[in-house]
Amino acid sequence: MSGVPTAWFLLLGAILFTIGAVGVLVRRNVLIVLMCVELMLNAVNLTFVALGRELNSLTGQVFVFFVIVVAAVEVAVGLAILVELNRLRQTADVDEVSELKG
């Protein structure tokens, strides 16, 4: 059970993080972009837990708690903004919303 090396978990976390980052760059639907942000946060969580096990420390798991808290709040606020955006602009495309662009 503990025979799996920590480096494999770290590599898996890196792969998942990369997939999430590419998804944020590629996709234009706000909903999918938020999902990809969640993917990246989960990859970081996996890295935290793996390193915490390797170093015999519980700090990694404590940090995962706070990351989960931040992720939950981020999803709630982000989806509320998305609903509001959909009401105002009838779109979910990130490229369509460019009011702040100079």
Place this chain on the structure above:
Amino acid sequence: MVLFWVVAAVAVLAAGGVVLNRNAIYSALSLLVNFTMLAVLYLLLNAQFIAMVQVIVYAGAVVVLFVFVEMLLGATGRIQVTGWLTPRLIVAAVAGFLLLSTVGSVVYESAIGGMRGNATPEMLAQAGQVQVLGITLYTDYLLAVQLAGVLMLVGLVGALQLGQQWQRGRTSQTTKSTLPLRSTESASAGTSHTPVSESGG
């Protein structure tokens, strides 16, 4: 060992499914699979409580929130997945390759160093994993726990405020709304603003 490979492969495939699916609801379901596989990985890493929190918070709450918003918005057909944008795809692929190769080489070449704690598997098995974690959380990280609570409260109030704006805007749709974004929308709607998502496919 075999379990790790199977779970890792499924997790990567599900993550790819989140990015590649054209239908957002399938992306949400792929996300659910990915979260569940990560919970299994946490079990493999001897982090049982994190695995439970992962299932409850992520697979339970977050995915349901995504699916709910998808249902709320996508039922009218206004959210359509737009097509691939080729230059963006190339840039993203190059950036992803660079990121993965950098992180991967660091993981491959460097040994894990650092100060080792006292939470050995034997100690955790003897004292109880959840008990030790709870004691750590409420003694060493008490201030951070309080701040996380404040953050959740602020997020709740913010989301509630946005939802109330939605309600208010729906009841006074015909009258002049006081929302600041409303004026810019009506100004751009007069010139050339057409919702692209109607025609995209």
